[in-house]
Amino acid sequence: MVFVEANSDSLPELLQLWKTAMIAQSLRPRTISERIRVVMSIGKVSGRAPETLSTDNNLAWLASKNIAITRWSYFIHLHLFFRWLCLIGRRSDDPLAAVPAPRRPTYTPRPVTQSYLDYVLARPLRYRSRVMILLAGYAGLRMHEIAKVHGRDYDPVVGFLAIEGKRGHLAVVPLHSDIRNVVQDMPRIDWWFPSPAHNGHIASRSVSSTIKQCFKRHGISMTAHQLRHSFGTGLVEAGVDIRVAQTLMRHQSISSTVLYVRVSQEQQLDALSKLSITQEGQDN
Numbered sequence: 494m495v496f497v498e499a500n501s502d503s504l505p506e507l508l509q510l511w512k513t514a515m516i517a518q519s520l521r522p523r524t525i526s527e528r529i530r531v532v533m534s535i536g537k538v539s540g541r542a543p544e545t546l547s548t549d550n551n552l553a554w555l556a557s558k559n560i561a562i563t564r565w566s567y568f569i570h571l572h573l574f575f576r577w578l579c580l581i582g583r584r585s586d587d588p589l590a591a592v593p594a595p596r597r598p599t600y601t602p603r604p605v606t607q608s609y610l611d612y613v614l615a616r617p618l619r620y621r622s623r624v625m626i627l628l629a630g631y632a633g634l635r636m637h638e639i640a641k642v643h644g645r646d647y648d649p650v651v652g653f654l655a656i657e658g659k660r661g662h663l664a665v666v667p668l669h670s671d672i673r674n675v676v677q678d679m680p681r682i683d684w685w686f687p688s689p690a691h692n693g694h695i696a697s698r699s700v701s702s703t704i705k706q707c708f709k710r711h712g713i714s715m716t717a718h719q720l721r722h723s724f725g726t727g728l729v730e731a732g733v734d735i736r737v738a739q740t741l742m743r744h745q746s747i748s749s750t751v752l753y754v755r756v757s758q759e760q761q762l763d764a765l766s767k768l769s770i771t772q773e774g775q776d777n
Contacts, residue, residue, distance in 0.1 A: 572589045613708055622703055625700055630720040640696060651667075653667050722754075738750055
């Protein structure tokens with residue numbers, strides 16, 4: 494098998510078939526690319542066609558990864574690949590079927606401090622960069638959702654934005670009044686963030702990189718996705734009901750929203766202050 498880049502049009506036939514199958518499932522391009530990249534990587538390291546790898550091959554490669562979340566995500570990608578091979582009759586067994594998945598590390602919310610967000614927004618920024626930061630930090634949009642906002646998706650009269658989220662789920666959300674004031678000059682009949690090179694919208698990684706660099710220039714190290722954590726945390730800290738926060742973050746499960754929200758010490762102390770302790774008599 495010849496190994497090529499995961500986003501190449503000259504993928505090996507089997508991986509091209511898998512790519513087509515994932516596209517038919519309406520999976521995100523980034524998800525498809527990452528799954529193919531992982532499968533190609535283990536094949537390259539092993540010196541074998543990925544579809545022929547044994548249980549030992551897979552475990553040795555996974556064990557070579559130093560980060561727990563990497564081992565967990567790679568295991569999931571490989572397991573899905575082998576299960577697909579079994580479904581189409583290219584393998585009679587899944588070499589990872591009897592292998593327990595690596596333990597997934599506890600997920601900890603990492604919101605960007607509000608003072609950092611306010612500081613960056615108060616600095617001179619390019620117009621498009623400011624809009625990206627606002628959509629991530631005050632509307633909770635994911636990077637791929639920001640990348641493909643189109644003028645027709647936004648109704649400036651009522652201030653609502655139509656969003657195509659994960660797995661093609663559609664939602665219509667209200668924008669904060671401050672965002673509405675900023676985006677009034679964005680294109681009405683074109684992509685908000687066009688890419689001349691691709692004759693369409695920019696890639697999600699471009700949004701992520703732009704936001705990250707804006708903060709880095711001011712000495713703040715963060716990932717763009719942390720702004721979504723900030724959005725969820727900010728809502729709850731402001732007293733918004735968790736179910737309302739779930740709706741605004743467009744999570745299907747409230748358990749997903751909980752993962753994004755950090756409960757501050759002030760909130761914990763405030764909760765305790767609402768308890769009343771009845772003391773009857775005195776201790777001897």
